[in-house]
Amino acid sequence: MSTPLSIAAELEHRSDAIPELDRGRPSWPIALASIAATTLVVLLPIGRSDLSGLMWLWAMALAAVVGLNLWVPVESWNGLVVKWTSLAGAIAFLLVFPLGRTNATLVDLGLFVVFAIVCLGLNLTHGIAGQVSLAQAGFLGIGAYVSVLLDTGRPIAVAGIETTLPNLPFLLAIAVAGMTCMVFSVLIGFPALRVQGPWLAFVTLAFNLLVFLVLNNEAGLTEGSRGLRSMRTDLTVFGIDLFETRNYYYFCLVFLFAAAALVWWIVRSPWGRAFKALRDNPARAASLGVDIRAYTLLAFSIGAGLAGVAGALYARLIEYLEPRAFSIGQSFDFFLATVIGGLGTMVGPFIGVSFITVLTDRLRFTGDYYRVWFGLFVVVMTLVAPKGIAGSFNQLRSWLRSLR
Amino acid sequence: MSTFIQISFSGLATGAIFALAAVGFALLWQTAGAINFAHGEFIALPAIVMLLLGEDRPTLGIPEWVPGIGGTALGGPLPELGIVLAFVVTIPLAVLVLGYLFKVSLVDRLLTPGGNDIPLVIASLGLALTIREYLRVEFGARPEKFPSVFGTDRWRPGGIAISADDVGVLVVSILVILALQVFLRRTFLGRQMEAAAQSPDTARVLGIRVDRMILYTFAINAVLVTVAALLVAPTTHARWDAGLSLGLVAFTAAIIGGFNQVRGALFGGFLVGLLQNWSAYYVSSAYREAIPLLLLILVILWRPQGLFGIAEERRL
Numbered sequence: 072m073s074t075p076l077s078i079a080a081e082l083e084h085r086s087d088a089i090p091e092l093d094r095g096r097p098s099w100p101i102a103l104a105s106i107a108a109t110t111l112v113v114l115l116p117i118g119r120s121d122l123s124g125l126m127w128l129w130a131m132a133l134a135a136v137v138g139l140n141l142w143v144p145v146e147s148w149n150g151l152v153v154k155w156t157s158l159a160g161a162i163a164f165l166l167v168f169p170l171g172r173t174n175a176t177l178v179d180l181g182l183f184v185v186f187a188i189v190c191l192g193l194n195l196t197h198g199i200a201g202q203v204s205l206a207q208a209g210f211l212g213i214g215a216y217v218s219v220l221l222d223t224g225r226p227i228a229v230a231g232i233e234t235t236l237p238n239l240p241f242l243l244a245i246a247v248a249g250m251t252c253m254v255f256s257v258l259i260g261f262p263a264l265r266v267q268g269p270w271l272a273f274v275t276l277a278f279n280l281l282v283f284l285v286l287n288n289e290a291g292l293t294e295g296s297r298g299l300r301s302m303r304t305d306l307t308v309f310g311i312d313l314f315e316t317r318n319y320y321y322f323c324l325v326f327l328f329a330a331a332a333l334v335w336w337i338v339r340s341p342w343g344r345a346f347k348a349l350r351d352n353p354a355r356a357a358s359l360g361v362d363i364r365a366y367t368l369l370a371f372s373i374g375a376g377l378a379g380v381a382g383a384l385y386a387r388l389i390e391y392l393e394p395r396a397f398s399i400g401q402s403f404d405f406f407l408a409t410v411i412g413g414l415g416t417m418v419g420p421f422i423g424v425s426f427i428t429v430l431t432d433r434l435r436f437t438g439d440y441y442r443v444w445f446g447l448f449v450v451v452m453t454l455v456a457p458k459g460i461a462g463s464f465n466q467l468r469s470w471l472r473s474l475r
Numbered sequence: 476m477s478t479f480i481q482i483s484f485s486g487l488a489t490g491a492i493f494a495l496a497a498v499g500f501a502l503l504w505q506t507a508g509a510i511n512f513a514h515g516e517f518i519a520l521p522a523i524v525m526l527l528l529g530e531d532r533p534t535l536g537i538p539e540w541v542p543g544i545g546g547t548a549l550g551g552p553l554p555e556l557g558i559v560l561a562f563v564v565t566i567p568l569a570v571l572v573l574g575y576l577f578k579v580s581l582v583d584r585l586l587t588p589g590g591n592d593i594p595l596v597i598a599s600l601g602l603a604l605t606i607r608e609y610l611r612v613e614f615g616a617r618p619e620k621f622p623s624v625f626g627t628d629r630w631r632p633g634g635i636a637i638s639a640d641d642v643g644v645l646v647v648s649i650l651v652i653l654a655l656q657v658f659l660r661r662t663f664l665g666r667q668m669e670a671a672a673q674s675p676d677t678a679r680v681l682g683i684r685v686d687r688m689i690l691y692t693f694a695i696n697a698v699l700v701t702v703a704a705l706l707v708a709p710t711t712h713a714r715w716d717a718g719l720s721l722g723l724v725a726f727t728a729a730i731i732g733g734f735n736q737v738r739g740a741l742f743g744g745f746l747v748g749l750l751q752n753w754s755a756y757y758v759s760s761a762y763r764e765a766i767p768l769l770l771l772i773l774v775i776l777w778r779p780q781g782l783f784g785i786a787e788e789r790r791l
Contacts, residue, residue, distance in 0.1 A: 442608040449601030
């Protein structure tokens with residue numbers, strides 16, 4: 072899978088400035104190799120819990136896909152074929168990998184999908200608009216609790232008032248969860264975005280801790296540290312039974328694809344270009360008429376809104392909410408995962424989020440030390456590859472080009 | 476009234492430790508422009524090291540690579556003596572690792588003049604995670620009791636309960652901060668450091684070795700965090716995750732007081748300690764951490780230079 076922020080994408084936008092793009096000739100061998108390798112990567116793991124004997128084949132196919140993306144010039148016809156095949160492969164992988172898996176694995180994968188939405192949002196806020204937010208877990212928590220409280224019809228007692236909660240349809244609850252986070256992000260962001268850089272990090276961190284304290288202490292509303300049940304029993308959307316874990320996984324996947332499409336579109340829209348101008352040189356952006364505060368607020372609130380939607384999905388995936396899941400430590404994880412993946416790229420959040428979800432179990436050889444190594448990895452990456460994994464991949468590709 | 480005095484007094488003692496932590500945090504920011512998100516872990520780590528060196532704790536998981544240095548090798552039969560000696564041994568270790576190594580390996584590489592300060596934020600968050608998780612894996616997740624150097628005496632003059640630990644903490648922190656202030660204001664070296672912090676270019680022209688001064692700041696910070704660890708650990712216990720809340724409190728205090736002033740961070744520390752104790756008693760103990768955070772948000776929004784800070788000109 073290649074990154075849409077790559078040279079080709081940049082060039083497409085500046086096609087007015089560059090007279091003609093030499094796309095070269097499409098070559099069948101490269102196209103076939105790309106399709107074959109991608110197909111192997113997607114199809115081999117289906118229904119297998121252990122690749123063992125086929126592991127080398129799978130690894131080679133994956134290496135071939137990565138290698139092709141690295142080697143074939145992105146703006147050529149071949150490059151486009153490789154890129155779109157890889158993208159289609161990645162989507163297909165997410166669709167077919169869950170076939171024949173246990174519910175526990177599906178929940179693991181679901182967590183990847185849900186957290187990927189969170190990191191996509193953060194990538195927009197930080198990677199595209201350059202605002203450091205350390206409240207992503209707080210927004211995830213707000214979204215989770217709001218959605219669960221809105222669609223259960225539970226009786227509650229807060230501040231002496233006893234009432235029954237509404238019982239909204241699930242989809243509406245998800246929308247309200249996202250909106251609530253956007254409202255909160257505007258409330259906190261409107262004044263906070265006067266200050267930028269590390270200051271915003273401090274404000275958002277303080278906000279996240281406040282959210283945690285409220286979730287933990289307002290037991291009348293949230294059940295506090297005892298935890299809140301959020302079962303999927305009787306949960307149906309358009310007649311689809313979401314109690315079935317596999318159905319719910321696909322339900323979350325729809326939201327992930329929608330979120331990715333949204334971010335992809337924003338980055339390419341005039342908004343996205345304003346965001347980037349803002350990130351790269353705020354003073355110049357302001358002098359060119361970009362309303363700095365409006366745009367940073369927009370980026371911040373879209374990121375928060377995505378986290379809120381993800382929170383609503385998370386609640387029903389885990390079926391149990393406790394405030395600890397939304398602590399500042401979790402916000403640090405989202406932040407570091409996004410940075411490690413590669414800020415400002417489309418693939419980055421997916422790579423990064425795998426480090427804090429699916430890979431935590433796969434890399435068992437590290438034992439208890441997994442998170443120690445993750446922390447060290449972050450430190451080393453900031454020193455040697457500050458652009459993250461996806462960013463370094465792009466750099467490596469440009470370097471390979473310069474050799475030719 | 477006596478309750479109020481009692482609460483305020485222990486609030487001052489807690490605040491004194493916060494002030495120590497906040498002053499170190501503010502010094503690094505002021506002098507080197509370094510925002511250290513691992514500051515809390517820099518306090519949690521020496522606490523556990525001191526416990527390891529100073530006392531024989533069979534319950535504390537000790538990493539295999541650490542040579543057998545229990546309480547008998549370094550301390551005497553008295554645990555207090557053990558901790559004091561361990562403190563003396565930990566200081567140079569902290570200066571080396573949390574001061575020198577931290578500066579050369581991370582800060583110098585990530586902070587370029589006029590550059591972006593976010594890479595260091597990222598790296599220090601990663602470092603904090605590494606230290607925290609390492610402590611959890613190697614020493615265990617259970618909080619360990621940490622002895623107070625001042626003993627466990629309590630007095631009740633006029634119906635106000637006062638513990639020896641609170642008095643000792645207050646006196647030692649104030650002495651340390653006074654000494655630091657005198658050093659920065661009255662000694663030649665201290666004046667050079669101030670100059671390097673306020674205007675590095677002018678200082679360089681005047682022949683001050685700015686890099687050397689920045690290095691001293693890191694060393695001072697390492698000493699401050701070790702003192703803070705010694706004083707705070709009897710209250711918080713030696714815990715792997717103590718750094719999360721300590722770091723938060725340190726920068727809350729530093730920002731509330733004023734980032735660019737040692738004095739500001741000092742007042743900020745006391746203010747946060749007092750606010751926490753007052754709100755715990757008069758409002759709700761569950762929200763004792765919330766009040767300083769609300770103040771933090773208000774301060775950043777309306778007075779980013781801090782309550783006691785001096786506004787800096789905005790640079791682009």
